[in-house]
Amino acid sequence: MYLSKGQIEHESYDSIVDECIEKHGEFLIAILQDIQKRYNYIPEDAMRKLAKKLGITLRDVYGVASFYKAFSFTPKGKHVVTTCTGTACHVRGSSKIVDAFSNELGIKPGETTKDLMFTHETAACLGCCAIGPVVVVDGDYLPKVKTTAIRKIIDGTKRGAAILEEEDQRIFPIQVVCPQCNHSLMKPEHLVDNYPCIHVTISFKRKHGWLRLSSLYGSFNIESEHDIPVDTEVNFFCPHCHAELVGSSTCPECSAPMILMLVTNGGNIQICSRRGCKGHILDI
């Protein structure tokens, strides 16, 4: 998903800038935050487009973007390691953690490795002061980090710590039924992640078809009759009674409607209906 500079130059920023303006109105900082999220940095051309569309000068946009630390004018790496240098972490030796990352990655704080794999950052305080020194790797918080662990952290991140491991006790299969007709939604003859899948029918943008979900709690693997573009909200239906599987709440991550299924051993599971969102709630 991380675009190289060359690729970006060929892209038009129009639609994305429009989208962001539509979403946030005149909140310039929020617009910039969205652009940054999208491209992993703030491209100059996007700033030009933005200034034009908002009817302000480029200087205004650049001023704001350069004032706040959250914005970067160069692309960030695939992985971002952020070391907290708040006071509590400082007195527990976070400056040595920063040095250790600099040594291991060969870059200074604020820089990105040439291969765009790692960005090495510091943060003033991440608010986890009781368990410092704290390092955040791609959104995962690591408590009480020691200098001797830095190499391990980098290696683990490179390998992709999130890879499903067979032994991982945290990943487990669940069985679900339709909340309307109580008919099982499991399809033992089709395996996803080597487990019987959950089989439903779906519709989105005038397309209808089947969808098979991994029954492993914690896996987001699916198979689908149609390619579902990222960010599309999808309607789910029971293949037996054809009732819509819709919950009463919205996704905690993105506020799209939630899909509701009952878990056979008790409780229910809700998953986000938006493709690409990992929002889910397992209630017991």
Add this chain to the structure above:
Amino acid sequence: MPEDKTPCLVFSAGTCGQASGANDIIRLAKRYILEKKLHDQIHLRITGCLGFCEIEPLILIEPDNYIYPGINAGDVADIIDATIKGEVIEELFYREDGSNMKYPTAKDIPFIRNQTQLLLENNQKLDPIRIFNYISTGGYAGFEKVISNPDPDGIINEIKEAELRGRGGAGFPTGLKWEIAKKAGGNSLQKYLVCNADEGDPGAYMDRNLLEGNPHSIIEGMIIAGIAIGADKGFIYVRAEYPLAIKHASIARRQAYDLGILGKNILESQIDFDLEIIRGAGAFVCGEETALIKSIEGEMAHPKQRPPYPVNQGIWGYPTCINNVETLANVPVIIGKGAREYKKVGIPGSRGTKIFSLVGKIKNTGLVEVPFGTTLREIVYKIGGGPQGDARLKAIQTGGPSGGCIPEKMFDLPIDYDSLNKAGSIMGSGGMIVMDEHTCMVDIARYFTKFLQEESCGKCSTCREGTQRITDIVTNITQGRGKSEDLKLLEELGQVMKDASMCGLGQTAANPLLATLKYFKEEYIEHIEKKTCRAVVCKEIISSPCQFSCPIDTEVSVYVALIAHKRYEEALEIIKKENPFASVLARVCHHPCESWCKAGEGGDPIAIRDLKRFVTDYGIKHKLCQTTEPVKKTNGIKIAIVGSGPSGLTCGFYLAKKGYEVTVFEKEKVIGGMLAMGIPEYRLPREILEYDLNYIRSAGIEIKTNTALGKDFTIDSLFEQGYKALFLATGSHKSLNLGIKDEHVEGVLPGMKALASLNLGEKIDLGKRVGIIGGGNTAVDAARRILRAEASESVAMVDAARRVLRTTTPESVTIFYRRTIDEIPAYEEEVEGAQEEGITIEFLTAPKRIIAENGKLKACEFLRMKLGEVDESGRRRPIPIRGSEFIVELDTLIVSISESPDISFLQDTGLEFSKWGTVVIDPGTCLTKREGVFAGGDLVTGPNTVVNAVASGKIAAESIEQYVSGKEIKREYKITRPSRYIEPVEFSEDQMAELLTAGRSRMPTLSPEKRKYNLIEVCQGLPEELATQEAKRCLRCELETEEGKLFLDKLQENKPLTEVQK
């Protein structure tokens, strides 16, 4: 509501809980419940942070509130099973470090028990992403009360009566602010309410906790505030660094909209209130209210001149009331309970509670909610559990970068807005960062000024330039380049910034600097004048902590690196350069280098002393550096040294090397002082001592034994004989008395005398049962030496006639010590060794009475003790337990509580003595009050370590040379640096991985059976393979200074290209 008896597992899953692994624990619990179909028998609740972050991940079990702290994945199933059966798992209960006392429930744990939680206690009852959870526990009741009968003045009066003050730091009365906001601009104008959650103070995170754990209470507080001031639009400005807080606040907002609690015409009341959540973009200055407004408007966050205040002219020019998260969290509590009830907590002027984040160098870290008026000491010791490990606390930093620090001696200060201001700090948002002796206060000042320099928005020059200048100056000081006039300049700069900056950031930017200057000026002076950082933090001053902490400046990291390269002879030269007692100290040094070793922070410190032993043993084996080259011709200047211990001989050695004619006078028949008389042979074989003594003798010094000061000569007579200067190093050999009756009867012996007699091979009659009082090295040495009383390898015992009169080994040897094994001052390995050899140590025991019969010891009566509060020495004071007396029959009682110098022969010689009976000197030069007379070693410090004695000998040698050559006697202080840099050993990936997990190499030791009754050295030395392996574990801290990095860069340049590429 009928009480639900089903137990409920509560998971504390705020950001810090999740960081500690709470999410995994939750998943495992869900999995287990699903697999075992237990959902009818147990409930789950995932909450925000419960505050005791140190012990996360934790599970709390309602209704009894049992707490299982720090649990592992494997514990989850057991906890669920036990809970369903109505049982508990005692082994998993909370315990304090080093104690076996278990605390089953939340209200038993001191950290929680000693708090008053008005706000935080709700977190346990709430799943923050479920609004009905909040409502069913009484949430939105205050909102209901207000919305059904909107009475803005009533609300404002209630808040005023509650004396609520802003929790963001300044403490402005909230009721008054609301009143002004209500009146501002009349009723028709647009008004805004802002919840300031831009919690930028590093070290404070209570706002994050409240937003994460109880977001609806903030929304409720905001709606009530909105109604009170007439604002129909609110903003929560959250910093982007708090993703979970943003998520929970956003969910809460959406749910409130869905239920019609937010939006237009709320619950048919004709009242509108809309809420936006604004994500900050990383600028500390946004915590300042005018800057925050700019940021909401989408501009650069430059503060504005006040007045006009935001409450009159804020966002887009409209009246804007800005309140802190914690302030707003108090609002529903006040409206719900009523001001009168609320006011019962706290003290006049500061009502209610305040949440602090207690973090840093303290045992229990986490969020702490206490009433105003609680003292810092109560928070630190009763709730925080005191310091981590043995380190003494130094100060508490409050108020973040705008605050200051409160030194330990002021911990009895009750906390409220005004008292902290008076002490030179501020309440701030409530960060409390505890600092101990490993925290350098100059480095802390540098940290804050650098932080502020980076965060200064740059609008006004006093702040922009001022923060830059003070950062430069303080950084210089931390790098050993400070000048004495810097301190005055810093004070001046600080004052100007205070007076002339526009916004709060600039006005308070100098606070951390000024507060540390006020309370810790001596640390600044040490950095500037002595090039010392007592906390061993400032890298450019200390280079490597091992070399820095070595009293004799041994280049530890250099010789360790040489060992890693197997260049042993060079390593030996490096050691001997600074140390004439190399082989001795390789065995008996108390190795401060290892205590400060950075490898020890994440694992085991490098076994530095054992490495030195390996090299010195290698030198002995291969006959390297056995002697030193004496000077060809002396300069004819005579120097007298009194005492042939490590201090005296070191001084003599270095003076002789410089060409002086040195004579050492020794009272005893043997030389070496405590090394010969105090330290037993099984720790320091006499041939090893002889080896070093020969090396020292080879420098060309004359030693006269059996010649005592006060008997055979006097200070005056030495000067008359033409000695130009004198160095007194007569040691500290007099054992202190217990101060109880019958202490001088036959059978009671002073520890030093007993030890010296045994070491010198003199006969003493010990009898069958020996008791030793004390816990120092002398006590333990005496005990272990007594076990070996019959052994006869002593070189001092070559006199065959004495062998006949040999002392017999007693049947039992017991040490009585008044504190516990955690406080015992003797070296850990010695205490362990003694216990292995069958010596009993009775801890928490103190003597009460000596029972004598016919002028001879018969028994001793002891009292049991318990540990009380921490005393001056930083250890817990032993307190006698009444009625615990018991009698132990003894043939010999050795009193070894401490020693002091014998100064009887120094009276009326023009010297000055301290109240401990030691000679007063200038520690920088060893100069006494009498011209030409210098003193060092235990004589000036009381009982101390060998390496410190050697160090004072070295200092004295320098000073004596300056004195006799007519120069000013002044010690030159330099920053620590090695004399040469050694290239690092190259490792393969595999070797590196192995080293990362490798523990400390351990020396083989003789088994207790093999060593118990003889004088053979207990520790056998590291074999070569283990020694090089150990040396490779060194982290090479000396290469991290600018100079060290330069060396590495050069090394890189000079390498062939292929190797660099590798």
